Amino acid sequence: MLRRFFAYYRPHRRLFLLDFSCAVLSGVLELAFPIAVKAFVDVLLPRQDWPLILLAALGLLVVYLMNTGLMAVVTYWGHALGINIETEMRRKAFDHLQRLSFQFYDNQKTGHLVARVTKDLEEVGEVAHHGPEDLFIAVMTFLGAFALMFTVNVPLALMTAVIVPLIAWASTHYGARMTVTWRNLFGRVGAFNARIEEAVGGIRVVQAFGNEDHERTLFARDNARYRSTKLEAYRIMAASMSLNYLGMRLTQMVVMLAGSWFVLNGQLTNGEFVGFLLLVGVFFRPVEKISAVIETYPKGIAGFRRYTELLDTRPDIADALDARPAPALRGEIRYEQVRFGYGTGRPVLDGVELRIAAGHTVAFVGPSGAGKTTLCSLLPRFYEVQGGRITIDGIDIRQMTLASLRAQIGIVQQDVFLFAGTLRENIAYGRLGASEAEILEAARRARLDQLIEQLPEGLDTLIGERGVKLSGGQKQRLAIARIFLKNPPILILDEATSALDTETERAIQQSLTELAEGRTTLVIAHRLATVRNADRIVVVDRSGISAQGTHAELMQRNALYQRLNGAQAELLA
Ligand code: ADP
Ligand code: MG
Numbered sequence: 183m184l185r186r187f188f189a190y191y192r193p194h195r196r197l198f199l200l201d202f203s204c205a206v207l208s209g210v211l212e213l214a215f216p217i218a219v220k221a222f223v224d225v226l227l228p229r230q231d232w233p234l235i236l237l238a239a240l241g242l243l244v245v246y247l248m249n250t251g252l253m254a255v256v257t258y259w260g261h262a263l264g265i266n267i268e269t270e271m272r273r274k275a276f277d278h279l280q281r282l283s284f285q286f287y288d289n290q291k292t293g294h295l296v297a298r299v300t301k302d303l304e305e306v307g308e309v310a311h312h313g314p315e316d317l318f319i320a321v322m323t324f325l326g327a328f329a330l331m332f333t334v335n336v337p338l339a340l341m342t343a344v345i346v347p348l349i350a351w352a353s354t355h356y357g358a359r360m361t362v363t364w365r366n367l368f369g370r371v372g373a374f375n376a377r378i379e380e381a382v383g384g385i386r387v388v389q390a391f392g393n394e395d396h397e398r399t400l401f402a403r404d405n406a407r408y409r410s411t412k413l414e415a416y417r418i419m420a421a422s423m424s425l426n427y428l429g430m431r432l433t434q435m436v437v438m439l440a441g442s443w444f445v446l447n448g449q450l451t452n453g454e455f456v457g458f459l460l461l462v463g464v465f466f467r468p469v470e471k472i473s474a475v476i477e478t479y480p481k482g483i484a485g486f487r488r489y490t491e492l493l494d495t496r497p498d499i500a501d502a503l504d505a506r507p508a509p510a511l512r513g514e515i516r517y518e519q520v521r522f523g524y525g526t527g528r529p530v531l532d533g534v535e536l537r538i539a540a541g542h543t544v545a546f547v548g549p550s551g552a553g554k555t556t557l558c559s560l561l562p563r564f565y566e567v568q569g570g571r572i573t574i575d576g577i578d579i580r581q582m583t584l585a586s587l588r589a590q591i592g593i594v595q596q597d598v599f600l601f602a603g604t605l606r607e608n609i610a611y612g613r614l615g616a617s618e619a620e621i622l623e624a625a626r627r628a629r630l631d632q633l634i635e636q637l638p639e640g641l642d643t644l645i646g647e648r649g650v651k652l653s654g655g656q657k658q659r660l661a662i663a664r665i666f667l668k669n670p671p672i673l674i675l676d677e678a679t680s681a682l683d684t685e686t687e688r689a690i691q692q693s694l695t696e697l698a699e700g701r702t703t704l705v706i707a708h709r710l711a712t713v714r715n716a717d718r719i720v721v722v723d724r725s726g727i728s729a730q731g732t733h734a735e736l737m738q739r740n741a742l743y744q745r746l747n748g749a750q751a752e753l754l755a
Contacts, residue, residue: 190267201260208252209319213326220457260311268307275299283499284564293376302485309482320468327465334458345433349469356422361480363415368484370411374404430466437462499566501583508582511590512540513671513702514575521569530556543703545713548722554706558674562591592665594678598657600649606641612664628663628693655686662693673703680708710747
């Protein structure tokens with residue numbers, strides 16, 4: 183994992199080197215200070231030579247100024263390094279999210295995913311900057327100060343050494359506990375992100391059912407869990423910090439007592455005494471820093487774990503190694519012995535045989551939950567067949583690149599997902615980069631032109647989040663305009679008009695008929711009246727495809743179709 187982490191430094195080698203060397207130099211200067219003071223007290227002071235003392239002070243000033251500059255470089259460029267790495271990771275995470283399949287998203291909560299790409303990576307960026315540098319400098323000053331202590335006075339250094347195992351124990355013990363706690367904390371943040379996302383996204387449903395209290399309760403629970411996890415983290419922090427403080431002060435006290443004794447017995451000079459006390463301070467500085475490190479490291483490690491987990495989720499639907507871009511398709515579709523199921527249970531489809539001639543319209547009818555949507559989802563490879571195969575123009579769809587396959591299939595569903603932008607942006611989503619004239623033409627063919635003319639801002643009208651400012655029929659027309667613009671040879675209409683009233687449905691049906699012209703069309707129909715004229719009607723029930731034929735044929739010989747028709751005729755009567 184460490185190697186994987188450091189791979190991210192490769193493009194920023196020079197920045198890292200600059201930051202790192204400045205930080206190390208600054209650390210060395212810190213180490214040199216006690217030794218300089220020792221020489222000052224022992225050598226310069228007894229001489230009572232004021233010009234020399236002033237010169238020494240001047241030298242010190244120069245060193246301080248240098249250190250100021252070094253600190254500025256480390257603060258700015260070090261953080262720049264961190265954010266560069268963070269940005270790169272975020273880009274990769276987002277890219278990866280774009281490639282994961284429907285199956286993956288079926289089992290995820292949006293809020294959790296958002297947290298991974300935002301909060302988690304922020305922590306990783308923080309460690310990317312401080313991580314290697316702080317660790318190195320901490321070890322360097324720790325060992326450096328320790329070694330210097332021995333050069334000043336061995337017995338005092340040995341007394342100080344007694345504390346070292348305690349320090350080592352405390353940092354590993356608390357570090358490990360902290361990692362676990364931060365990891366939990368990230369999960370909690372994800373949980374309440376997901377909760378907010380759902381409660382806000384579904385606010386219309388929440389209020390319509392008057393379930394605000396229910397949502398409040400659920401949120402309060404997540405919020406409280408977050409709080410208690412955070413409290414746990416603070417408890418660990420408090421314990422480790424106070425332990426460190428106590429260790430440092432006790433050591434200083436011991437050095438104070440023993441040092442005084444040595445000075446009075448003439449075994450230690452004044453300069454050595456002062457220098458040693460300062461060294462104890464430097465020795466403990468990295469340990470003091472451990473409280474900071476103990477916070478950022480585990481956070482960063484936990485964040486990086488969650489990041490690599492995401493990256494390691496292989497997209498289960500991707501281009502095969504030998505996949506080629508599909509040619510311009512005519513749209514002759516075949517399902518051969520197709521089997522598919524969502525989980526481990528009984529497959530939704532098994533042994534499905536289906537042939538659709540290029541340019542024909544085939545309608546799927548049958549009870550809800552029979553597998554009509556599933557059957558159609560297999561064609562653009564939103565889900566992968568588990569047995570058998572699907573071909574278009576004789577080519578197995580797995581042999582085509584996903585992009586070239588999906589570019590030739592247009593889908594209009596019952597619930598249209600619109601983006602919070604303008605009408606123009608939403609239509610242009612069908613083919614990015616389409617010209618104004620093409621967008622207007624698509625809008626006209628979807629009969630959106632009247633609406634656009636009425637609106638004061640025309641195509642530039644903002645339609646609200648998910649298109650809340652549009653009516654159901656208008657949204658559906660927008661979805662149709664997108665497909666006109668995309669102009670694919672294959673079309674899937676999945677209950678495109680089911681949510682609409684009969685009058686709107688009839689109007690939109692015209693646009694759909696026009697859209698279907700010259701394309702191979704798979705229609706899932708809720709109201710059978712709308713598909714009587716299909717070239718073929720396929721009856722789907724829980725056992726798969728149970729019959730196929732024209733309306734007239736099925737009326738004669740298929741009981742289920744007769745029943746479905748009868749029920750609807752009654753409703754309409
Ligand atoms: P239809 O479109 O005919 O109403 P579907 O194809 O949507 O039926 O669903 C067929 C079956 O598959 C149903 O039992 C449904 O519960 C199940 N199903 C649909 N989508 C998913 C999914 N994403 N994950 C798991 N099961 C699903
Ligand atoms: Mg369906």
